[in-house]
Structure formats: C-alpha cells, structure tokens
Amino acid sequence: MKIAVITGASSGMGREFVTQLDAAEQFDELWLIARRKERLEELQPLVRAKVRAIALDLTEKESIAAYEQMLKDENPEIAVLVNASGFGQFTSFASTELDTLYGMVELNARALMGMTYVSMPYLKEGSRVYQMGSLSSFQPVPCINVYGATKAFVLSFSRALNVEWKSRGIRVMAVCPFWVKTEFFDRAKKDDTISYYSNMYEAKNVVKQALRDMKRGKDVSIHGTAARLQVFGVKLLPHKLVMKIWCKQQKIK
16 A cells, blocks of 8 residues: 655645645555644545545654554555644743743654654655755754754754665655745744744745655755745854844844
C-alpha cells in the first residue's frame, strides 16, 4: 500500500500539501494527522485517494507510539512524509508561559524528529520527506526566539539527514517560507510585539515551490525573491546586526 503521511493536515501548509500532493501523484491512502479529526475528514471530497483521518496530539510521546503501531500493523510504503505540524507565539520569552515554550519544542522539533524516525523503516528508494522549517531557521529572532530555535533545528537536522539517506535514495528537504497567510497567526499573535510583516505569501504558492524544488534535488525550499534575498543577506551580515535590524523593524527596545 502506497501512502502519503501528512501531519498538521487540518489547516494551513499541511492542508495545502494534502491537495497538491494528491493532484500530482496517485496514492492508495492519505494518512492525515492532526488533533481535529472532523477537519481531516472534511478533506475527503477534495482528494482522489482514500483519507485516513488520524486524531493525534503529537506533543505527546504516546501519540508517536500509536502512529508507529499503526505502521507495524499495516506495513505500508510511505512514498511521501510531510511534517507540517508546528506553532509559534509572538511574544518575549519572559511573557510566554513555560508550558507554551515546552509545547513549541515538543511539536516543532521533538515530534518532527520522532515522526521521521518511526517512519524510517517504511521509506523506500524514491521516498520524499518534507520538513516544515521557516525563514527564522537562518537567524536568531528576538521575541520569536524559541520558535526560531526550533526551526533552526529543523533546517540543520533535515539537511544533514538528506546527506545520510542519499545512499538509500530517500530525499529530505526543509521548507523554509517567509510569512504565510494561514491559521498559524491565530495562535501566534497575542499582542503587538511583532507588528511588521514585510512580505506575506500564499500557502498554495509555497507548497507549489516545495514540490518543484524537491524534483530539482534541493535540500532547502525558499519561496519568493524577498525571502531569498533575506537569506543571502543573513549569511553575509553578522547576526548581531541582523537582530538589530529586526528589532528596529518591530520597534522592540
């Protein structure tokens, strides 16, 4: 059984991966993972493949274990794995609840790594893994600092794993978008700490770019000229100056 596994599939980037992957490739089933099962089931009329709606909270280790048991029971071929679950919060470190910070690390980094690990035996030659990073993967970001740190983990982990798995014929790519119009902001924006959004992109275009970049053999996908220019600049400038510019844009003292 050939499947695609997509976490965070109920909204945003994950949902867009569901529809675009289904349109581009034939799967026997789409294993869609999120906390809201009803939102996953709503996707069935939009895709050709059979949807298996799997309600799991990936911040809990037991959920990773439950997914692993499903794989053992079904023994599918995972043609595509998309780790799109994640969240952030736009406030200072001191103003953020510790449980929220723990949750960010657990979902954005630990769960992504865990889902990749337990999926490993079911990835075959030609399989592809998309890991959701961020433009903040490339620099320290005051007032989004823990979120940015988790995305830096995603970038480093994914690029290194892509090299490790080259001999197996398995591709791993970090998807690192700029600001994207999704429900992410409903949870992330708590106050006016972050108020300047220089460029805002559509999820459908970010995913379209990611699918194209995977075919081109890239290990990082960055959509948009402004985003690429920022990454280029961050590589050249001292991070102290980069953070100073960011704080000036956001009026962070």
